[in-house]
Each structure stands twice: as structure tokens, then as C-alpha cells.
Amino acid sequence: MAEGMPTRALVSVHDLMPETLPAVLEILAFLERHGCPPATLLVVPGGAWSPEQLATLKALARAGHPLAGHGWHHRIARLGGAAHWLHSRLISRNVAEHLALDEDGIVDLIGRCFDWFADQGFAAPTLYVPPAWAMGRIARARLAALPFRYYEVLSGVYDTDEGRLRRLPLLGYEADTGLRAAFLRFSNGASRALAGRRPIRIAIHPFDLGLRLADDLARDLHRYTPTGWPEPHAAPA
Numbered sequence: 001m002a003e004g005m006p007t008r009a010l011v012s013v014h015d016l017m018p019e020t021l022p023a024v025l026e027i028l029a030f031l032e033r034h035g036c037p038p039a040t041l042l043v044v045p046g047g048a049w050s051p052e053q054l055a056t057l058k059a060l061a062r063a064g065h066p067l068a069g070h071g072w073h074h075r076i077a078r079l080g081g082a083a084h085w086l087h088s089r090l091i092s093r094n095v096a097e098h099l100a101l102d103e104d105g106i107v108d109l110i111g112r113c114f115d116w117f118a119d120q121g122f123a124a125p126t127l128y129v130p131p132a133w134a135m136g137r138i139a140r141a142r143l144a145a146l147p148f149r150y151y152e153v154l155s156g157v158y159d160t161d162e163g164r165l166r167r168l169p170l171l172g173y174e175a176d177t178g179l180r181a182a183f184l185r186f187s188n189g190a191s192r193a194l195a196g197r198r199p200i201r202i203a204i205h206p207f208d209l210g211l212r213l214a215d216d217l218a219r220d221l222h223r224y225t226p227t228g229w230p231e232p233h234a235a236p237a
Helices: 018-033 051-062 082-092 103-119 140-144 178-195 214-223
Strands: 008-016 040-043 067-069 150-153 156-159 164-167 170-172 200-204 225-227
Touching (some): 008 018, 018 051, 040 051, 067 103, 170 178, 178 200, 200 214
Parallel strands (some): 008 040, 008 200, 008 225, 040 067, 170 200
Antiparallel strands (some): 156 164
């Protein structure tokens, strides 16, 4: 990157569901200690949210954390083929819901996710992130007919209004095995090299502070300039 021009880091916290809420709150306290602005929170709607947990989520939204849709249950009952098996080994484990569905199933899941926010009294989110960034077998024309405007995948953020993908490098830290740590160190290194002056995405999962790349996460929060991204299209090309 050019001297004096630090790369912006677009920070998001994944997998916010009832059972991970305490860990997510710890992540947010960690980010605050590192001087980060409110992070985008990826909400999994399909769990048993209590009134108290929903109240906490609403307080986080009022504090400036943009909310995004993130699947429905964040787990699968079956694998969708060989490619899904490989994806599960390297990236997703058992969470890539879209890869186990056909196009109509993906459309239904995304629609239910969007409707949940209004049903619970939240403002309508503009961003949807499929679990493990795996969009699955769905045509972009079908996405354009769905209520979210932006869809984040491994390579970047797709804007349905503009009909284009903005490519943004991605950093992840969910390394609970040696294999996943090696894979993420390699992919993160490639993303850092590719970033240049473009924003880079920092994706944090609830238990990353206790995993093998926690020190890498802390260094990246100082290497880049963390910023919020309620509207991904606002990032410079």
C-alpha cells in the first residue's frame, strides 16, 4: 500500500445467534478497546431468540451496529455433493446452508431471513451474507428480485441495483485446526498482498479470540484503519 494511505478495513462480526450472543459481546468489547467503530453484525434469525436477547440486539443496533442477514439456522442436515464436502473441510464445516439447497430453497431462505427483521421490529437490512459466503446455485436475476440490495460472497459484494460485483479482499481467523490455520494464513496473506488501496474485509467469528489466529486479528486491526460499512457500495473502487 502507498505510504501515508492506510487501507480501510471493513469489519464484520459473524454468526450472531442466541447461543453466541455472549461471545459476540466479548468481541465487540475487544473491538472497542482497539478503537474500532461499530461493526456490521451478521444475524442468524432461525434460533430461539428470547425477549431479552432481542432487546440486546436492538440496543446494539441503536448503538450504531448495522445488522445484516446471515442465513436461517446456520447449519445443514446433509452435504450437497463433492464440492460442498471440500468446502466444508476447508471453510464451512456444517454451516453452508445454501450449498445443500436448490435455487427455490435458497430464495425461500433469503426471503424468510429478510422478513424476520421486520417481524421483530428492526429496520430492514440492506446486506445479506450467506453462511460461509457460499451463495450456492442461484442466478443473479433471482437475487435482483429479492428484498436485499447487497450480497457478500468470498470475492466481494454484489450490488443488485447496479448489477455488478465490487471485489474486496477478505481476511478470516476461524482457525480451530492446524489445517484451517494453514489455509487461512495462506489466503489472508494473498488478500493482504492484493488489497493495495482497496478496502479489505475483516470477518470475525464469535470464538476467534481463543483460536490460533487471534494474534493475527489483533495485528490486522492495527495494520489497517477499521471503519464501519452500513452501505458496502460506499467503499471506493
